[in-house]
Amino acid sequence: xxxxxxxxxxxxxxxxxxxxGLTIFNTTDKAINVSDGTAWREYNNDGAAVSPISNSYNLxxxxxxxxxNLGVLNSLLDxxxxxxxxxxKLDSATDTDPYHLxxxxxxxxxxxxxxxxxxxxxxxxxxxxxxxxxxDDSGASYLYEQIRCEITPDxxxxxxxxxxxxxxxxxxxxxxxxxxxxxxxTPYDEQAAGTxxxxxxxxxxxxxxxxxxxxxxxxxxEGDIDEVAFWDVELDAANADQIYxxxxxxxxxxxxxxxxxxxxxxxxxxWRFENNGNDETGNSxxxxxxxxxxxxxxx
Amino acid sequence: MFVLPTVGLGxxxxxxxxxxxxxxxxxxxxxxxxxxxxxxxxxxxKFGTDTNDLYIYDGSGWxxxxxxx
Numbered sequence: 001x002x003x004x005x006x007x008x009x010x011x012x013x014x015x016x017x018x019x020x021g022l023t024i025f026n027t028t029d030k031a032i033n034v035s036d037g038t039a040w041r042e043y044n045n046d047g048a049a050v051s052p053i054s055n056s057y058n059l060x061x062x063x064x065x066x067x068x069n070l071g072v073l074n075s076l077l078d079x080x081x082x083x084x085x086x087x088x089k090l091d092s093a094t095d096t097d098p099y100h101l102x103x104x105x106x107x108x109x110x111x112x113x114x115x116x117x118x119x120x121x122x123x124x125x126x127x128x129x130x131x132x133x134x135x136d137d138s139g140a141s142y143l144y145e146q147i148r149c150e151i152t153p154d155x156x157x158x159x160x161x162x163x164x165x166x167x168x169x170x171x172x173x174x175x176x177x178x179x180x181x182x183x184x185x186t187p188y189d190e191q192a193a194g195t196x197x198x199x200x201x202x203x204x205x206x207x208x209x210x211x212x213x214x215x216x217x218x219x220x221x222e223g224d225i226d227e228v229a230f231w232d233v234e235l236d237a238a239n240a241d242q243i244y245x246x247x248x249x250x251x252x253x254x255x256x257x258x259x260x261x262x263x264x265x266x267x268x269x270x271w272r273f274e275n276n277g278n279d280e281t282g283n284s285x286x287x288x289x290x291x292x293x294x295x296x297x298x299x
Numbered sequence: 300m301f302v303l304p305t306v307g308l309g310x311x312x313x314x315x316x317x318x319x320x321x322x323x324x325x326x327x328x329x330x331x332x333x334x335x336x337x338x339x340x341x342x343x344x345k346f347g348t349d350t351n352d353l354y355i356y357d358g359s360g361w362x363x364x365x366x367x368x
Contacts, residue, residue, distance in 0.1 A: 002322045003341040006357070023319060025342045025355055030362050032355070049331050049354075049361035245363060259360065 007033075015040050030260075044238075046182065047245030048259025050252045058226035058299055059273045059292045061210045063091075066291035067217045068209040068277070069105060070228075076268040076283055077201040078232035080166040084116060085235075085243055086209070087251065087299055089157045089224040096120035096127075100219035101160065102228060104134070105206035113202040115212075116162045117219065118153075124188065126150045131162040131178050133200050144200065145193040147176045149185035157224075157299050161240040166193075166200050175234065182244030184237055209271075210292060225292075226299050227251040229270040231263055239263055250299050255280065321346045321353075330354050331361050 009028040013019065015035035022035040032043040059068065086101045103115025117130040128150045135144035145166075151158075158181055167173035171193035178185045209228055211217035235243075242260040246252035251272075257264045270280040275294045277287030323330075323345040335343040335356050343356040351366035 001335060002320070002344050003338055004319075004344055004355075006337075006340055006342045025344075025357065027342075027357060030355075030357065032353075032364065043364065045355070045362040046352075046365040047363055049363060245365075259362075 004032075012040065045260070047242040050242065050246045050258040050261070052246050052250045053253045055226070055251055055272070055274070055297045055299060057273055057275045057294045058087075058089075058224050058297050059210070059289065060224050060295040061221045061292045063220055063222035064291060065211070065217045065220060067211040067214055067220075068225075068271075068292060069214050069288040069290070070207040070209060070269065070271065071285050071287070072202075072204060073207050073230070073269060073285060074201060074203055076232065076285070077230075079199045079201060080168060081164065081232065081234045082114060082201070083161060083163040083231045083233065083235040084114065085159065085161045085227070085229045085240075085254075086116060087157055087159050087226045087228075088118070088221075089298070090118070090153055090155055091223040093153045093155050095222065096122075097222070098219050099221040099223075100208070100210065100212045101221065101225070102162075102209055102230075103132075103207065103212060104202060105208040105212060105214050112198060112200060113205065113207070114162070114164060114200070116160060118151075118221075119148075121148060121189075126188065127153045128188075129160055129162075129178050129180065129185065131164070131176055133164055133166065133176065135194075135197050135200055142194070142197065143191060144196065145171075145174060145176055146191040147178060147187040148189040149178045149180070149187050151180055151185070155223075159244045161235060161243060163234045163240070164200070165234040166196070168196055171196065179237070179240035179244075182241040184240070209287070214290070224295070224298065226273055226297070227254075227271075228273075229254055230268055231266045232268050233263060233266040235263060324348050326350075327352070327354070 006025045019035045020037040026033045033040040098119040101116040104113040115132045132146040133144045161179040163177045165175040210221040238260040279285040326349045327347045345354045353364040
């Protein structure tokens with residue numbers, strides 16, 4: 001049996017010239033540490049082996065006005081800090097149409113709230129993910145802050161986690177992040193924060209999945225979506241990584257802490273689309289599915 | 300008079316071979332189905348032959364270190 005020595009941050013020996021290459025397991029942060037002779041280099045784990053949850057169905061969107069209405073989530077969202085997770089699978093790796101994954105049910109993309117978009121940036125000639133926070137208490141379109149990150153699209157299942165922290169007193173402290181398959185993406189384009197006019201959450205609008213605007217769907221997704229969830233906190237990198245890294249690459253039970261995932265108590269909405277639109281958190285935000293079909297799960 | 304130093308077997312092994320080799324390799328499912336008994340102060344490390352990932356068992360669960368190549 002192969003073993004390596006285990007230490008905590010407090011008990012590990014000093015990294016010195018006499019132990020260059022010494023490899024240990026740091027039980028404080030569950031990381032591999034290697035001495036470079038002067039300091040410990042850390043190699044973080046990519047998640048614990050968390051058992052997957054039974055997953056029989058996902059939603060299939062055929063591009064024909066399919067949309068899922070999650071309802072008004074205002075009372076469940078935090079004023080300034082929230083996170084969203086969506087599993088999705090594109091029908092086409094080359095389609096350049098913009099796809100609404102999660103966000104507001106409005107026609108103009110204005111007013112308050114957050115939105116996650118898969119899009120093709122014709123200006124930069126990139127496929128990407130866009131994460132935006134809108135803030136408008138006047139009725140006019142107002143994009144408060146936004147990041148865009150490049151991805152290489154394919155037709156496999158992927159997980160995107162979007163997190164935002166907004167400091168109403170100092171925008172310099174704001175954080176918008178996108179994680180793709182557990183890894184934080186580096187934005188190639190950022191719109192800096194504007195003036196915060198109101199809370200970064202909508203007052204009365206529905207949130208939707210797969211398209212925006214329930215009366216006239218637009219940005220219509222083509223592919224499969226499953227396991228949509230949001231939290232009223234900013235998930236950190238370890239949580240985002242764990243969400244993607246359950247055993248077998250599929251979803252696990254977000255209502256229980258496991259491995260590096262420790263935000264189950266802050267889970268405010270979780271739609272598994274297991275042949276129904278139930279919100280598994282008990283917050284009763286039952287989704288209304290229009291057009292999209294429940295299909296045998298491929299995630 | 301030359302006196303042979305007395306050291307533990309582990310130290311001799313270190314002196315003879317400073318390389319580190321993961322001797323336990325198996326598929327991910329086989330690795331994760333095991334619950335090794337770790338020696339005091341140590342953790343078990345294995346290599347996944349089907350995933351090329353590293354797996355460390357700390358006594359409570361397996362932690363995965365993904366292959367990035």
